[in-house]
Amino acid sequence: MATAALAQVQSVLDHYSSLADAFIALEAVLLVVFNVERINLFQRRKYQQDLISPFTTKPFFQRTTLPISPQSIVGYVALSQQALIIPDPFDTQALHAIHPSLQLTGQLNEKFDGQSPHTTSNILCIPIMHAGVLLGVVQLVNKANAFGDDDLTLGTNIAQMLAQRFTYELGGTQRPLDTLVHRKCITNDALDALLMEPGLNDNPKLLLQKLISEHRIEPNLIGQSLSIHYQVPYISYDPERYHVYANANRLNESYLKHHLIAIIANNNDKPIILMAQPNNASIILEIERALNIASYDIAVGLATDILQFLGESDSHSCPAEMDEILDEISMSADDLDDPIEELSDEAPAVVRLVSRILHDATRLTASDIHIDPQKSAPTRVRMRVDGICRDLNQIPASHHNAVIARIKIMANVNIAEKRIPQDGKLTFKHSDQLIEVRVATLPTIAGEGLVMRILASSGAMPIDQLNLSTENMLMLQGMARKPHGIMLVVGPTGSGKTTTLHAILGHLNTPDKKIWTIEDPVEITQPGLQQVQVNPKIGFTFANALRAFLRADPDIILIGEMRDKETAHAAVNASLTGHLVLSTLHTNSAPETITRLLDLGLDSINFSDACVGILAQRLIRSLCPKCKAPYQATPEERAFIHRQYGADMIAELNLKTDITLYKAVGCQQCDDIGYIGRTGVHELLTMTPTLRSLIYHSANVSELTKQAMCDGMRTLLQDGIKKMLYGITDIKQIQILGGVK
Ligand SMILES: [Zn+2]
Numbered sequence: 001m002a003t004a005a006l007a008q009v010q011s012v013l014d015h016y017s018s019l020a021d022a023f024i025a026l027e028a029v030l031l032v033v034f035n036v037e038r039i040n041l042f043q044r045r046k047y048q049q050d051l052i053s054p055f056t057t058k059p060f061f062q063r064t065t066l067p068i069s070p071q072s073i074v075g076y077v078a079l080s081q082q083a084l085i086i087p088d089p090f091d092t093q094a095l096h097a098i099h100p101s102l103q104l105t106g107q108l109n110e111k112f113d114g115q116s117p118h119t120t121s122n123i124l125c126i127p128i129m130h131a132g133v134l135l136g137v138v139q140l141v142n143k144a145n146a147f148g149d150d151d152l153t154l155g156t157n158i159a160q161m162l163a164q165r166f167t168y169e170l171g172g173t174q175r176p177l178d179t180l181v182h183r184k185c186i187t188n189d190a191l192d193a194l195l196m197e198p199g200l201n202d203n204p205k206l207l208l209q210k211l212i213s214e215h216r217i218e219p220n221l222i223g224q225s226l227s228i229h230y231q232v233p234y235i236s237y238d239p240e241r242y243h244v245y246a247n248a249n250r251l252n253e254s255y256l257k258h259h260l261i262a263i264i265a266n267n268n269d270k271p272i273i274l275m276a277q278p279n280n281a282s283i284i285l286e287i288e289r290a291l292n293i294a295s296y297d298i299a300v301g302l303a304t305d306i307l308q309f310l311g312e313s314d315s316h317s318c319p320a321e322m323d324e325i326l327d328e329i330s331m332s333a334d335d336l337d338d339p340i341e342e343l344s345d346e347a348p349a350v351v352r353l354v355s356r357i358l359h360d361a362t363r364l365t366a367s368d369i370h371i372d373p374q375k376s377a378p379t380r381v382r383m384r385v386d387g388i389c390r391d392l393n394q395i396p397a398s399h400h401n402a403v404i405a406r407i408k409i410m411a412n413v414n415i416a417e418k419r420i421p422q423d424g425k426l427t428f429k430h431s432d433q434l435i436e437v438r439v440a441t442l443p444t445i446a447g448e449g450l451v452m453r454i455l456a457s458s459g460a461m462p463i464d465q466l467n468l469s470t471e472n473m474l475m476l477q478g479m480a481r482k483p484h485g486i487m488l489v490v491g492p493t494g495s496g497k498t499t500t501l502h503a504i505l506g507h508l509n510t511p512d513k514k515i516w517t518i519e520d521p522v523e524i525t526q527p528g529l530q531q532v533q534v535n536p537k538i539g540f541t542f543a544n545a546l547r548a549f550l551r552a553d554p555d556i557i558l559i560g561e562m563r564d565k566e567t568a569h570a571a572v573n574a575s576l577t578g579h580l581v582l583s584t585l586h587t588n589s590a591p592e593t594i595t596r597l598l599d600l601g602l603d604s605i606n607f608s609d610a611c612v613g614i615l616a617q618r619l620i621r622s623l624c625p626k627c628k629a630p631y632q633a634t635p636e637e638r639a640f641i642h643r644q645y646g647a648d649m650i651a652e653l654n655l656k657t658d659i660t661l662y663k664a665v666g667c668q669q670c671d672d673i674g675y676i677g678r679t680g681v682h683e684l685l686t687m688t689p690t691l692r693s694l695i696y697h698s699a700n701v702s703e704l705t706k707q708a709m710c711d712g713m714r715t716l717l718q719d720g721i722k723k724m725l726y727g728i729t730d731i732k733q734i735q736i737l738g739g740v741k
Helices: 002-015 019-034 073-080 092-098 104-109 149-165 178-182 188-196 204-213 219-230 246-250 253-259 281-291 303-309 322-334 342-346 348-363 397-410 470-480 497-508 542-551 565-576 590-599 604-610 635-645 689-696 701-710 716-725 731-738
Strands: 036-044 050-056 065-067 084-086 123-130 133-143 261-265 271-275 297-300 366-374 377-385 388-395 423-430 433-444 447-455 485-490 515-519 530-533 556-559 580-585 611-623 629-632 660-663 675-686
Touching (some): 019 149, 073 281, 084 092, 188 204, 204 303, 253 261, 271 281, 271 303, 348 366, 348 377, 348 388, 348 433, 366 397, 377 397, 397 423, 397 433, 397 447, 470 497, 470 611, 470 675, 485 497, 485 565, 485 604, 497 515, 497 556, 497 580, 515 542, 565 604, 580 590, 590 675, 590 701, 604 611, 604 689
Parallel strands (some): 515 530, 556 580
Antiparallel strands (some): 036 133, 084 123, 123 133
């Protein structure tokens, strides 16, 4: 009887190519074979944690969806992946014995396709499984006499035949990674070989690493393949959209790590069981019991992403590493005779390459990124980190234009214009933070180059982190307390002037003070400040803004830079009319700043009355505190210190006969460079009556320097030597600072 039935089913299945067509014929056979009143065939819905019944016995045809959960018989069978005979659906106790949530109300929710549940007397429910993945559920309703074990066996066999015949239609693949073969990311033989490797098949993490590093497959593609196989959505590590579910700590962490499961929640706090192998029904039921959650989603995740949700850091979930992207590009570049045109900037590898460059720059705390074209050679990508340019990567020349075009699109500048320099701005997200990047294009004879400056979008640095010497700190705070006057921070580009100015402003920023800033661009924002950005294109310059500010009656004004005579005049006038003005200038030393401003045509009396102080500064590399090594200064180094600090001042250093200095070594912490970050060195000039009279009488730089030092100023080099003696930096950095080798 059973064999005949199976043969009959097989011939129906062979005859039809689609499940919808087959079902009508199949239904007629099954109604007779099982002697039942109705048959419902539920299909697992892609990417939703539910079942839909597209095929059901007439005249009850009506679409029904059911969640995969223990609240209905079909839902429970789908969840547990176990066939079930329910002799009496109204026997609440019997239902509770199967699962506490399984109850009559849940049964009523099943609606039985519009029919009253009271006409239901018994049920046989069988999961349709393929390769360990649930594809659907067959439900047989109302057998004249009770369902028996024969029915169960026959039903299970038929479900298997259905699964095999209609795997594709029901939405399954044979193996989790088969979609990668279909998409030609890997050959079938290579995948077979990989899965045959000892220890790989049951180690999702190792398998994933091999696929990414050896077969160059993008993690997202692997996730999509798993998603197609397991019929659940794929979720990658995205802390902005998903967080760890609050009750997840009810589960043992090692249990979660062992089974590669993370319990996460979306922004609506709906729990999601994220699994590397989401076909493990018994584990899902265990978790459901432990967390006592009735409603949840199931999703598939990559092992590394799941571990990241569990708190393990792993770089594999980041965009693919630079080398991998570059390998991918150079592989595709080999087959190309013509350079890739701009329009193909959306080629995923190029998009990822640009995103990787930006993320690397942020991770390395680079200030600038240079993309330099070379004549018939690969494009160089360099980054300035702690003031030093590092050669990071090369882009194949064939992809140069595509990379430039991608950045130009992001920066919203004209991608067709390649003959004149253009400026633009782009923003990108790096671990929860929006990073702003100024982009400048530069046409060169080798092609279009590009410089990106990463703007520190953070708030102000506390003033005590500027690493000013105690004397300088006290003097600077004294100057900042003045109700009016002008205070300047000077140095070349990249010497940290803006950081210092904002640290001073942060120190002054109290609710009783009204502070306006005019900057180009606004790099650091602080609450409580009125910050304005210049826009020369529409005639909104430093000088114009300053005039507008004065009408707004501020106490303190920051002018980003005294670029020209007009701005310098306006700034001095503002400081003479009762405002404290802070600004910067591109000069090398504090005394030189005075002569520069007078050369610009500023009135020497006005300026010397207005000026309260000038801080010159530089940034020099600081030694890695983890690995720096002490040593005794050589006689040459001792002579250098004496000469540079000055014979008449060296006594204040209280040097012993043995001078301990530190040198760079290199360790894991500092990337084997021996240095981490930079420290400021400072030269602070305070205005005094003697210095003022020298300014009135147009004294030269060396006379001004001499007087300023008498008044307590120490030069950049002297300040640097002190910092070297403290072990903050080494003698090499001081020699660079002093311009001596
Ligand atoms: Zn180190």
